[in-house]
Structure formats: C-alpha cells, structure tokens
Amino acid sequence: MADTIQVRASERIDEVKLLAFLKKQFPELPEGELEITQFSAGHSNLTYCLRIVDFEAVLRRPPLGPVAKKAHDMKREFTILSALHPYFPDVPKPYVYIEDSSIIGSDFFLMERKNGIVLDTHFPKDTYNTEVLARQISEKMVDSLVALHAIPYEETALKNIVKPEGFMKRQVQGWTERYEKAKTAELDEVSTLTTWLQENVPINQESTIIHYDYKLNNAMFSQDYTEMIGLFDWEMATVGDPLADVGVAMSYWMHMDDPKILLHALGGPPITTLPGFYTREEFIMRYAEKSGRDVSNIGYYITFAYFKLAVICQQIYYRYVKGQTQDDRFAQMDKMVAALIKQASKAID
Template identity: 80%
Template sequence: MDTMQVRASERIDAQRLHAFLKTQFLDLPEGKLEITQFSAGHSNLTYCLKIGDFEVVLRRPPLGPVAKKAHDMKREFTILSALQPFLAMVPTPYVYVSDDAIIGSDFFLMERKKGIVLDTRFPVGTENTEELARQLSEKMVDSLVALHAIPYAETSLKDMVKPEGFMQRQVHGWIERYDKAKTAQFAEVEALTAWLKENVPTNAEATIIHYDYKLNNAMFSEDYTKMIGLFDWEMTTVGDPLADLGVAMSYWMHADDPKMLLYALGEPPITILPGFYSRQEFITRYAEKSGRDVSSINYYMTFAYFKLAVICQQIYYRYVKGQTQDDRFAQMDKMVAALIKQASKAIN
C-alpha cells in the first residue's frame, strides 16, 4: 500500500508521538521517527510510522468539524479487537488513545500489513489476465461471505449494536443526513427518497457487515491467491448482510457505467477490465456461497448509491463551508449528481 509525504495541513507532532511510542513498544529500535501518509481515502486520516524496521499504522479523525457519530476512533478500535480473532485479514489493533494532547485528536495504532492493494491499475510486473481478474473477483466474494459468517453474538459487538429495525434506521438516517448537508437541489431526490422509505425490506437476518467493502480496501498476497488484509472498518456494524452486498456492488464498477461515475474521482477501478465479475456474477456467487435469497438486491443497490451520494455530499459540504481545504473535494458535487442519477436508475 503506497504512502506519500504528509500533506502540509495534516502533519502531526513527531516529537510527542515518538515519546509516546517509547512508552508502548519496549522493543522500539533507536533512530528517527519517519511519518508518511496513506494517500487513499477521503475520510479518516491514516499514517505509517516507521523507525528502522519497526512499522505501525496510526488512524485519526479528519481535521475540522465532523458529522455526529462519524469518525469514532474508539468504536473502530473496538471493532478490530472483536473481529481479529475470527478473521486473519483484520489488522491487529494495538492501543487506543483518547488524549488529544499527543497529536491534537484521539487516535489508535494498529498492525502494518504488507501486500498488494489494487485500485485503478495492476502493479508493474503483474500480467493482467482474465484468469487473474476472475480469481480476484472470487476472493472478493468469498471474503465477504466469510465476514458475514462470523458469529457476532460471540463477540463484544453484541453489546454495541441494535440489529432490529436496521434498514428502517439506515434509510431514514441517511435521508436526514442528506437534508442537513444539502448545497443544491437535484430533481430526482424527492421521488428517490420517497421510494426508499416506502419499500424498506423486511429481512430480519443480522450479521457483521463491513459497509465499505471495495477492492481498494482489500490487500492481497504477492501471488494474489489470498486476501491478507481488509481495512477501513469505520462503518462496520451488525445489520442486514444484503445491505453490505449492495454497498459492495455500488463500488464494483462496469466499463459501461456512466462516464461521470467512472472518472469523477480520477481513473476508474480495475474492475472494468475483462475477466472481472459483472455485478450479476458477483451477486450470483454470493447467493450460492452464502445460501441467501438475493431477489431484493435492487433495493439495496439503490440505497447504496444514495448512501454513497450522501457521503460525498457531506464531504463537499465541509469543503464549501471551508472546514477542509483539500482540493480533491472541489468537484465532489458532480459525483453526488452522478450517484443520485445511478440510484434512480437502479430502482428499475
């Protein structure tokens, strides 16, 4: 997973952080603390801390005001602690720090995993074959099924969640978030949100759901035969597993998807290349492996596109209000418009 020089506005205090690391890791080598930043992601800030051959990952909330209940570092740390014993791809969490005196916010430290994260292109030296694309597609499906099979009642998550009425709360909650972050009117929103409210599925099954499951949140072994890492557990909860599948499909792009959707945030993901599953193939394999009825998946995909539009709208709202100066967010309103159109289209 690539790192870059820390953005000027997102630097953290290396001296205080180094002193803190010495209190937590008794075998910390001598030397200077090097801090780099993971470039991917538009939400929480993630850093790599390195001293000699020692490496650890730091996660902290974004700068500026954030949406209520969003970017909860303690919650994410607790989720990792609960799931890691069941799923090796979950990074091992080390310590959560509530004190903001060290870097200006709370944060947690976790294992630094090493492997290949795929996004818009294969790394140099990897031959892009249809066979490899199919293999990666299968790993993505099977890992999602494995996550949904974890017995959440045997973890500490059972005390943090309320699975009953999950989709009702989700639908009404995300519509409310959209209304609060609105900066423009889109003609389709009223009919879309009315349809979502009127057609909430009654599926009562509850499993652990990642809720941000996509290719560039996964890490593969060098030979691509295993998924060895899964990241960004901020949205994880216990709820309807088909909601998780719907979110995964909203990220799983096709070559024939609208250009605005494919290119709004840069280059499209490699899932547009020949050999990668179509969304329908992904859904079909999920149904076969999990034994679940997926006949209502259109609803979940419609909601997933809308939910993604709201997340982008919240980011754009923060940019418009001057709460973040990150220029990557200046065009986010165009992504919102494209996602709302895609959600409206998914109804059918």
C-alpha cells in the same frame, strides 16, 4: 509499488510528541528517527504509516475540522477491530486506542501494518495473466464477504454496541437526515428517491457483521493474489442486513458503461472494468450460491447504496464549502453527488 505518499501539508502531525508517546508505549522500540508517510486513498479518516527502523505501525485519526455527531468514532472502530481480529485474520491486529488529544490533536489508534498488494485502477507493472487473476480476485472478494457474514456476532464484543433490529429502516431515515443537514443545492430526484426508499424497505430477519464499505481498494492481496491478507477501513462496520453489504460492494464494483464521472473518481476507471473481473451479476450470483441467501431483492440494496455514497460525498463537499477542509480533491464533489443520485434513481428500475 509504494502505497503511501508524503504527508499532505494540511494534515501533518506533531512528530516530536508522537515519537515520545511511541517510546513510552513500546519500550523495546529501536532507536532511530520516526518516519511518517500517509495512505493517499480514502476521503474520510486520516491514515498514516509510522516507521522507526524495522518497526512499523498504522495510525488512524478523524479528519480535520468539525465532524458529524457519531461519525469518525475512533474508539468504536478500535473496538470493532479488537472483536473481529480473532475470527477474521484479514482484520489488522489493533494495538492501542488513545483518547488523549494532546499528542496529535485528536484521539487515535494504532494497528498492525500489513504488506501486500492493494488494487485501485491498474495491476502492478509486469503482472501477467491478468484475466485469470481478475477472475481469481473476484472470487476471493465474494468468498471473503461470505466468510465475514458467517462470523457469529453474538460471540463477539459487537453484541454490546449494535442494535440489529430495524436496521434498514433506521439506515434509510438516518442517511436521509444526513443528506438534508449537508445539502448545498436542490436536486430534483432526491425527494422521489428517498420516498421510494422509505416506502419499500425490505423485511429481513437475518443480521450479520457487515463491513459496509467493502470495495477492492480496501482489500489487500498476497503477491500471487491467491489470498486476501488484509481488509481495511472498518469505521462503518456494524451488525445488520448482509444484503446491505452486498449492495454497497456493488456500488463500488464498476462496469465500463457506468457514468464517466464515477469511473474517473479515482483518476482512472477502477480495475474492475478490465476483462476477467466479475460483472455485478456474477458477483451477486456467486454470493447467493456460497451464502445460500435469497438475493431477489438486491436491487433495493444497490439503490440505497448509491444514495448512501451520494450522502457521504455531500458531507465531504459541505465540509469543503464551509472551509473545514482545504483539500482540492473535494472541489468537484458536488458533481459526484449529482451523478450518484442519478445512478440511484436508475437502479430503482
């Protein structure tokens, strides 16, 4: 099952300049044409697959048009990959970060190309025993998150680029400010929601490495699903409250009774709605059991995760409204924002 598509017309990159760079960067590169395809998932940074004969690499660059300050920081993401790869082999091996924008029009980095199965809305054709596999995959998702949170961040380069103290308070304030800056309409629930989030910030003394965009279609599995072999999209990774990571994971871990607009955001209900996959409650309980952490306040983190996701969608919609991107996938993103705000408000209860 192909995991890439032809590069979108508006997101093409200069093949001639890129090939010249690759030949200089990798002296033993085989002779041949550069084939560029694009990973279709995701709505933020742009990700491409580069292939020359049997050589493959993945290129990550910021989205087109103006971007928010400190957002889409390629150098930071490259630093995170470099710090974590020795501890967590699911992290793609980083190759090189290039600040020079003359090659493809922005800075970018190259990393290892991993091959396996990424799940979105359905299992690959001719996959059997899906209920058994669904439970197995659910367990792997929980256990990998627990393993990530167990990495001693103080022993990595992340200790130099993070500020764990006061993490959740800063998060609530920061994402509220981002929403206000990207706002295109007034939603009645937002004021009540943000006030509640500000007044109920949990007090937590523990800080761990968090992925902060942990979801099934950011993970890659072996052909028999016995191992997670890849975890991608580390742009939001940092050091902070581990339960914030669980909250984000649960905002993506859909149930069939979730709002229809959220279920069909990727074109069809996410695969987690199929029989055999953990419920959110089962995911949280296994996490508590494996990590030994108290999850009694997880409702707060899930509420915040829905709000954070709403802000991300609002920022994307703002860029679309302002003509900074012409991607038609974003035309109805305001409806996603409204649905996520309602979902966050419901999660308070």
